[in-house]
Amino acid sequence: MNKKTVSRSLLILAATIIFFASPTINAQTNNWKAPKIADRLKNPLKGDLSAVKKGKELFDINCVTCHGAKGLGDGIAASSLFPKPANLTSKEVQKQSDGAIYYKITKGKNAMISWKYSLSEKQRWQLVSYIRELVPHKAKVKVKKSTAKNVKLKKKTKI
Numbered sequence: 001m002n003k004k005t006v007s008r009s010l011l012i013l014a015a016t017i018i019f020f021a022s023p024t025i026n027a028q029t030n031n032w033k034a035p036k037i038a039d040r041l042k043n044p045l046k047g048d049l050s051a052v053k054k055g056k057e058l059f060d061i062n063c064v065t066c067h068g069a070k071g072l073g074d075g076i077a078a079s080s081l082f083p084k085p086a087n088l089t090s091k092e093v094q095k096q097s098d099g100a101i102y103y104k105i106t107k108g109k110n111a112m113i114s115w116k117y118s119l120s121e122k123q124r125w126q127l128v129s130y131i132r133e134l135v136p137h138k139a140k141v142k143v144k145k146s147t148a149k150n151v152k153l154k155k156k157t158k159i
């Protein structure tokens with residue numbers, strides 16, 4: 001390697017480090033808050049058992065690699081990520097409104113990509129319904145069969 005190649009590779013290396021390090025720096029506080037307005041979004045599929053089932057299917061395909069089969073944030077890709085994938089069963093996550101969780105799935109942050117374009121609105125709400133059922137004490141609670149089975153998603157649920 002001559003001097004020019006060396007300095008060029010150093011430049012590429014530096015650029016790569018900056019590229020990968022910057023989202024990490026931004027995320028160090030790991031204080032991801034959905035805007036207040038997201039709390040106003042109501043899950044149009046609430047109480048719909050089939051939504052929970054669909055949500056599980058979607059979760060197993062799209063989310064387990066990072067969040068783990070039980071949503072504990074321990075998926076196979078988790079160890080290589082910083083910040084770590086959230087533990088979706090945790091109090092911090094579960095205390096948030098359906099709308100806030102929906103917002104985060106829709107928008108994404110850092111390694112958590114935005115699912116706005118790859119999953120429909122309905123699918124994202126199905127995931128919210130499923131995430132609610134990840135909590136062990138809730139797992140035993142019978143979900144009532146819904147009256148809201150074929151609810152049309154209202155415009156106001158759009159973000």
Ligand code: HEC
Nearest residue numbers: 027032062063066083084085086093104109110111112127
């Ligand atoms: C590539 C890994 C990855 C995949 C795949 C992934 N996530 Fe995430 N997720 C993350 C990371 C990392 C965070 C934490 C982001 C942060 O705080 O900067 C996160 C955070 C979240 C949060 C916010 C939790 C909180 O702190 O309030 C929700 C909700 C969530 N993910 C749901 C999902 C769902 C649903 C899917 C599947 C559709 C999914 N994630 C797929 C990595 C992933």
